[in-house]
Amino acid sequence: MHRITIAQVAAKAGVSTATVSRALSGARPVSDEIRRRVDAAARELGYSGNTIASALRRSRTDTVGMVVPSIANPFFTSLVESVEHVLQAEGRQLFLCDSRQDTSVEEGHLRSLAARQVDGIIISPCHGTRSTPAVEAAAAAIPLVQLDRHVAGTNTDWVGVDDHESMRLLLEHLHGTGARSAAFISSTLTNSSTELRLAGFRLQTQRLAMRTRPDWILLGEYSVDWGRRATAVLLGDADLPEAIVCADDLIALGALRACRDHGVDVPGDIRITGYDDIDFAALFEPALTTISQPRDRIAAEAVRLLATAAQGGAAAAHIALAPSLVVRQSTGAGGQTGPQPMSSRSEPGEHQESSSRP
Amino acid sequence: MHRITIAQVAAKAGVSTATVSRALSGARPVSDEIRRRVDAAARELGYSGNTIASALRRSRTDTVGMVVPSIANPFFTSLVESVEHVLQAEGRQLFLCDSRQDTSVEEGHLRSLAARQVDGIIISPCHGTRSTPAVEAAAAAIPLVQLDRHVAGTNTDWVGVDDHESMRLLLEHLHGTGARSAAFISSTLTNSSTELRLAGFRLQTQRLAMRTRPDWILLGEYSVDWGRRATAVLLGDADLPEAIVCADDLIALGALRACRDHGVDVPGDIRITGYDDIDFAALFEPALTTISQPRDRIAAEAVRLLATAAQGGAAAAHIALAPSLVVRQSTGAGGQTGPQPMSSRSEPGEHQESSSRP
DNA sequence: TTGAAAGCGCTAACAA
DNA sequence: TTGTTAGCGCTTTCAA
DSSP states (O other): OOOOOHHHHHHHHTSOHHHHHHHHHOOSOOOHHHHHHHHHHHHHHTOOOOHHHHHHHHTOOOEEEEEESOTTSHHHHHHHHHHHHHHHHTTOEEEEEEOTTOHHHHHHHHHHHHHTTOSEEEEOOSOTTTTHHHHHHHHHHSOEEEESOOOTTOOOEEEEEOHHHHHHHHHHHHHHTTOOBEEEEEEOSOSHHHHHHHHHHHHHHHHTTOBOOGGGEEEEOSSHHHHHHHHHHHHTSSSOOSEEEESSHHHHHHHHHHHHHTTOOTTTTOEEEOSBOOGGGGTSSSOOBEEEOOHHHHHHHHHHHHHHHHTTOOSOOEEEEOOEEEOBGGGTSOOBOSSSOOTTOOOOOEEEESOOOO | OOOOOHHHHHHHHTSOHHHHHHHHHOOSOOOHHHHHHHHHHHHHHTOOOOHHHHHHHHTOOOEEEEEESOTTSHHHHHHHHHHHHHHHHTTOEEEEEEOTTOHHHHHHHHHHHHHTTOSEEEEOOSOTTTTHHHHHHHHHHSOEEEESOOOTTOOOEEEEEOHHHHHHHHHHHHHHTTOOBEEEEEEOSOSHHHHHHHHHHHHHHHHTTOBOOGGGEEEEOSSHHHHHHHHHHHHTSSSOOSEEEESSHHHHHHHHHHHHHTTOOTTTTOEEEOSBOOGGGGTSSSOOBEEEOOHHHHHHHHHHHHHHHHTTOOSOOEEEEOOEEEOBGGGTSOOBOSSSOOTTOOOOOEEEESOOOO
């Protein structure tokens, strides 16, 4: 199992190792004749290259690290998928890390990625304040971009959607369907997205004069189970909200489930909305009205920012892409059902960019 | 942004680079006094190590590559999650690759992983025969274990569940609920698991004298949409099967959806089963009876086999773990519904191991 | 227990 | 266009 080295290829082709390197990488001009000889020798020997040695020499690994709070969460899964596809198109490779909502695990991952000399790090930090030191330390050494969520007090690149705009879309839509009161189910406020979504909810309900109550703001975690339990609490009261706004689709699916279990009709008695537009959101009965994030675009921007930062750009960029509202049955708008192409989506374009590199 | 090297730590601590290396890795004995000095120097300088240089020297990267046909498929997602957790516990890192059901993409990934000197490769090949050359080539250079599916004609390690046993569990259960006829919806037969599941279906229906028909065997792809369309075809005929056995949960969820759309009661009119026990299987209405694969165990065995192979074990191991049947409402057994702990699961133990290393 | 020195496989100056 | 040479940062003999 001894690996073939460039020296053996050089010997076989009767040229120097430098020439082999040039011929194979195509970085510098090489005569056709020699290129043929080198290619033949490499093929015959089954030469496959040693990226490690190359990386050490070039101080560049063509490798990106990605850290997410939970691989199993469908939203992050599709973000990972998008990032992987972008990298794969560039011949780069993805180190995938799951922080499991644990800042110490997250810190370990960041350290390890730094030691592995990744060219960049893409992270959805698991906590809005406790993740800050590790994120800052990593960002000081390596280009780093935060995705979706971001920690407080740092000045790194960030890409996500405009959570405020999302809440405006959702609540105006609900208001338009006649809802005049709303509850909000979310995770505890440990990160920026979660905080912004709640702030947006408060702002928009107030603006639209929709009624809410302090005990209609239920904070737990991003999971189906929490959505179910929180909704059960809401349904246990005589005063029911006309709408339940959920901070992600998992919570919303749990809410749908709880309503079904309690014989509450959706959207007849209560309208329900989600956030993220995971694949299963379209499949449930009733299909879920939700916010779609332009994941591919988010991934592409993130990778682009990494490249820019690697070239020594100065100012950090905050890119908020436009979310889009996907109307389905759970808000009674008679929207489409099932997994068909979602033609009602508005084209998600760039929404605002607060600052950019030169 | 210049990285600190071991030489700078050595200078600051007043020792040689060799000593720093020994002190930091803990591989060889170092006096307490010097260890203290080195640790202090490293901390003050913010030394973080260069895994690339270390890897080149040790010819070991503490890195594993994983190639799956589709990151977004919840079954593979959870396999990825399990593998990542096992590796993370060992301080190793995962290169995640999505072959997107494309053998040429897959081949590119395998080449790239080999060039990156990964310590091992874990792969669910996307095709039973067309993936063979690339898998064999990779396996010749690097420890490789196939997960879930495996290609024809190679002799590499493999870990998965016993698909035949799964079909026995499913069909005996269906027979027990009174079903005497069954249809089968699956992907086209491009890989081993798919083939084995169909073979198992044929064998068990015959053994149990359950009626089936050639046009009740519908082969498309592993997706909700295909399950839905295939079921719609079945429901268009006057002769309805009493059960539909689906080769994965996505297909089964599509089948449930089609039945609902056509006003066919599940499990009253037709029983439906899935395969994989993805998280959403428990959430649908009716909740899905399915086969649970011991994912963590599969992941752990795969990583263990990689280590064994790296130490130069000879014979390839084929480890088939025992699947377990999870009974829920879609087969009318009044099983539990919703996402509660699945107490009816039998403990998945080792089922058979056809050969093992010395 | 510590240090000196070689070298992992590759690429980038520099020369020719 | 090609070859020579140095060296990326680390670990590991080998000697002391």
